Amino acid sequence: MTSTRLTSASSTTSPGNVTAACSRPQARRCEVAISIRPPRQQDSASAALPQSGSRRGIERASTTVARLTTSQKEHTFDGVYYGSSDQIQLWTATAAPRLQQAVAGKDSTVIMAGQTGSGKTHTTASFVQHTLHNIFPVLTADQENQNVSWTLSMVELHGSSFKDLLQPGNGSICMRQQRLQGQTSHIIASAAQATRLVNKGLKMRQTGSHALNATSSRSHMFVTFRQTTTTVDDDQEGNAGFHSTAASFTLLDLAGSERMNKTGAINGSSLAQEGHDINTASLRLRRCADSLQTLSSVEGGQGLAFIGHVSPEMDDVKETKSTLRFMEAAGKMRAKVSTQADARKRSYAQLEQTIARIQQDNSNLQQENASLRLQLDQANLEAASRDPTASAGTLPGSPRSSSLPSRGGSSPCASAGCTLDAPSSPEPSSVPSKEGRSPLPPAGLASSAGTPPSLNTCSPAPSSEQTSPATSSCLHLFLPMSPTKPTAHTATQRPELDWQQITETIPEMLGGYETTWLSAGPAFEDELMVCQQMAHELAGQQCKAQAQMAGLKIERDHCLQQARILSRKCRLQRTALRLQRAQAVVRVGKVRVKRQEWAATSHHAEHTSRLERSAAEAAVLREARVAAQVHQAQQLHQYQHFCSRQQPQQRSVSWLGAASAALRDLMTSVLGF
Ligand SMILES: Nc1ncnc2c1ncn2[C@@H]1O[C@H](COP(=O)(O)OP(=O)(O)OP(=O)(O)O)[C@@H](O)[C@H]1O
Numbered sequence: 092m093t094s095t096r097l098t099s100a101s102s103t104t105s106p107g108n109v110t111a112a113c114s115r116p117q118a119r120r121c122e123v124a125i126s127i128r129p130p131r132q133q134d135s136a137s138a139a140l141p142q143s144g145s146r147r148g149i150e151r152a153s154t155t156v157a158r159l160t161t162s163q164k165e166h167t168f169d170g171v172y173y174g175s176s177d178q179i180q181l182w183t184a185t186a187a188p189r190l191q192q193a194v195a196g197k198d199s200t201v202i203m204a205g206q207t208g209s210g211k212t213h214t215t216a217s218f219v220q221h222t223l224h225n226i227f228p229v230l231t232a233d234q235e236n237q238n239v240s241w242t243l244s245m246v247e248l249h250g251s252s253f254k255d256l257l258q259p260g261n262g263s264i265c266m267r268q269q270r271l272q273g274q275t276s277h278i279i280a281s282a283a284q285a286t287r288l289v290n291k292g293l294k295m296r297q298t299g300s301h302a303l304n305a306t307s308s309r310s311h312m313f314v315t316f317r318q319t320t321t322t323v324d325d326d327q328e329g330n331a332g333f334h335s336t337a338a339s340f341t342l343l344d345l346a347g348s349e350r351m352n353k354t355g356a357i358n359g360s361s362l363a364q365e366g367h368d369i370n371t372a373s374l375r376l377r378r379c380a381d382s383l384q385t386l387s388s389v390e391g392g393q394g395l396a397f398i399g400h401v402s403p404e405m406d407d408v409k410e411t412k413s414t415l416r417f418m419e420a421a422g423k424m425r426a427k428v429s430t431q432a433d434a435r436k437r438s439y440a441q442l443e444q445t446i447a448r449i450q451q452d453n454s455n456l457q458q459e460n461a462s463l464r465l466q467l468d469q470a471n472l473e474a475a476s477r478d479p480t481a482s483a484g485t486l487p488g489s490p491r492s493s494s495l496p497s498r499g500g501s502s503p504c505a506s507a508g509c510t511l512d513a514p515s516s517p518e519p520s521s522v523p524s525k526e527g528r529s530p531l532p533p534a535g536l537a538s539s540a541g542t543p544p545s546l547n548t549c550s551p552a553p554s555s556e557q558t559s560p561a562t563s564s565c566l567h568l569f570l571p572m573s574p575t576k577p578t579a580h581t582a583t584q585r586p587e588l589d590w591q592q593i594t595e596t597i598p599e600m601l602g603g604y605e606t607t608w609l610s611a612g613p614a615f616e617d618e619l620m621v622c623q624q625m626a627h628e629l630a631g632q633q634c635k636a637q638a639q640m641a642g643l644k645i646e647r648d649h650c651l652q653q654a655r656i657l658s659r660k661c662r663l664q665r666t667a668l669r670l671q672r673a674q675a676v677v678r679v680g681k682v683r684v685k686r687q688e689w690a691a692t693s694h695h696a697e698h699t700s701r702l703e704r705s706a707a708e709a710a711v712l713r714e715a716r717v718a719a720q721v722h723q724a725q726q727l728h729q730y731q732h733f734c735s736r737q738q739p740q741q742r743s744v745s746w747l748g749a750a751s752a753a754l755r756d757l758m759t760s761v762l763g764f
Pocket residue numbers: 127128129174175205206207208209210211212213214304306307308309345346347348400
């Protein structure tokens with residue numbers, strides 16, 4: 092049998108090389124091929140191959156193009172293969188590269204799809220043989236090294252339940268995290284033993300007979316070959332350890348989609364129900380083409396190949412058309428998931444980087460530590476040679492000295508000179524006098540945070556360029572231990588300690604500026620004493636600073652109070668202003684009211700005077716009327732008297748009547764009634 096020979100991952104090349112050889116980074120999609128079954132037995136005499144112009148429903152236009160004869164529509168795939176003669180090419184193009192990927196450590200799957208009776212199981216059986224033929228050279232080579240083994244498992248999905256075809260009683264199979272779990276795996280010892288196992292499994296598979304296929308598979312079948320590679324790794328101590336990797340190659344034979352009227356299944360029969368289940372599952376698979384990628388061991392397009400099986404018969408052209416469409420859709424699927432091996436490689440690379448970085452840091456620290464120790468030892472030796480009394484290993488700041496608290500070298504300036512941290516609570520009684528020369532710092536010089544002041548003495552004085560940049564409020568004293576070494580201040584003689592200069596620096600430091608004072612002195616105690624004096628002064632200054640702070644606080648409180656008073660005054664002024672405005676409004680209102688009152692009063696007076704005038708006029712008029720009446724009455728009386736004397740009585744009566752009428756008219760006209 093001619094077939095593709097596989098290269099073992101562990102025999103000749105490294106896994107990385109095999110992976111590189113197998114990977115095709117540009118084509119991150121699955122392989123899709125079409126296999127056209129040869130015509131059924133009764134047709135074979137009339138036509139060997141379905142060529143154009145024949146009575147076939149599908150024809151192979153080229154090695155990659157299949158054409159439907161009914162519509163002349165062409166469909167392009169990675170390969171179109173026909174009948175038994177192309178089975179080896181089909182294997183070489185689709186399954187062999189996937190098997191090689193499994194050998195290289197990547198899971199891969201070949202899926203057989205298509206209508207019932209189109210040759211899926213036929214191709215699967217053929218591929219099983221090819222697989223066994225290809226893995227055995229690898230097995231033989233690697234078994235010498237005892238590091239590669241292959242296992243076989245066969246599982247079917249019938250309806251919605253899984254069945255172990257190699258151990259029927261096994262009911263623990265399930266799909267977990269998109270992987271089959273619980274199936275039995277049988278170690279492959281020889282090709283013959285494996286073939287027997289496969290045949291046993293195929294016999295156990297659910298089959299049925301219908302009009303289109305006498306031995307129709309009624310289930311989906313997973314045939315999985317799993318390679319496990321074990322390598323022996325020696326750890327750093329030389330102990331042997333085992334490291335194993337596994338990858339699987341799966342042949343998935345889907346149950347064929349079918350039509351009841353074609354299969355001849357009677358409605359309601361178990362055959363019809365099976366057909367319905369198969370069609371439903373197949374339809375789901377077709378609609379969820381993406382989920383095919385996650386089926387079983389499929390990861391990434393490169394590890395996946397689809398082989399669409401079609402029947403050449405004109406009767407099956409509808410199913411053929413549907414299969415071609417599905418295969419075209421599958422061909423557009425792109426890899427979304429990276430392989431396990433890639434993920435492992437990435438995590439290994441990250442871990443290696445981290446380890447390298449940590450190792451580098453560690454060696455840097457060790458070097459720095461060694462150089463510091465060297466400097467310190469030199470300083471101790473020099474101090475001991477100068478002053479035997481100080482040679483008893485009591486150098487403050489020395490790692491061997493337990494009498495002084497140390498910062499453990501964490502300060503960046505610890506390696507350059509002496510560092511004196513500012514204490515906050517002074518205790519004058521504990522400050523040593525210059526004569527006392529106590530090597531210990533005052534016990535009461537504790538910082539506000541409760542940390543005692545640390546005093547680290549270091550090796551020869553650095554040059555002025557070595558002063559660290561001002562970053563915090565701390566004071567650096569560079570105290571040379573050797574009188575022979577030149578310092579920044581003097582190269583020949585030790586200057587007198589300039590206490591004035593020191594004390595001037597303290598306020599600067601308290602103001603938040605870092606100050607550096609360089610001194611040269613042969614005697615260590617002098618420098619130590621200076622430090623202690625400095626600590627004392629610093630504590631005093633700190634105290635003063637606290638007092639200043641307290642004063643500032645009082646001042647600030649006072650200012651705040653003043654501001655509060657001012658703001659209260661402002662509020663009062665505003666209230667007063669509002670009151671004034673209100674009063675003005677009231678005043679205006681009152682004026683208006685008064686004006687109205689005045690207007691009303693004047694109007695009243697005028698009215699009254701008018702009434703009075705009217706009354707006076709009326710009185711005058713009444714008097715005049717009365718006078719007129721009196722006058723008329725007198726005249727009437729005179730006239731009556733005259734008439735009574737001069738004329739007869741009748742004439743006087745008529746005159747009297749006329750006079751009464753005239754008087755009445757007069758009264759009406761004058762008095763108005
Ligand atoms: N390439 C081929 N060369 C010769 N015969 C073939 C080929 N493909 C299929 N056949 C024959 O066609 C018939 C049906 O094939 P097979 O059982 O594999 O179809 P199937 O697609 O698996 O059907 P089902 O889905 O119903 O199980 C078998 O008799 C098989 O021998």
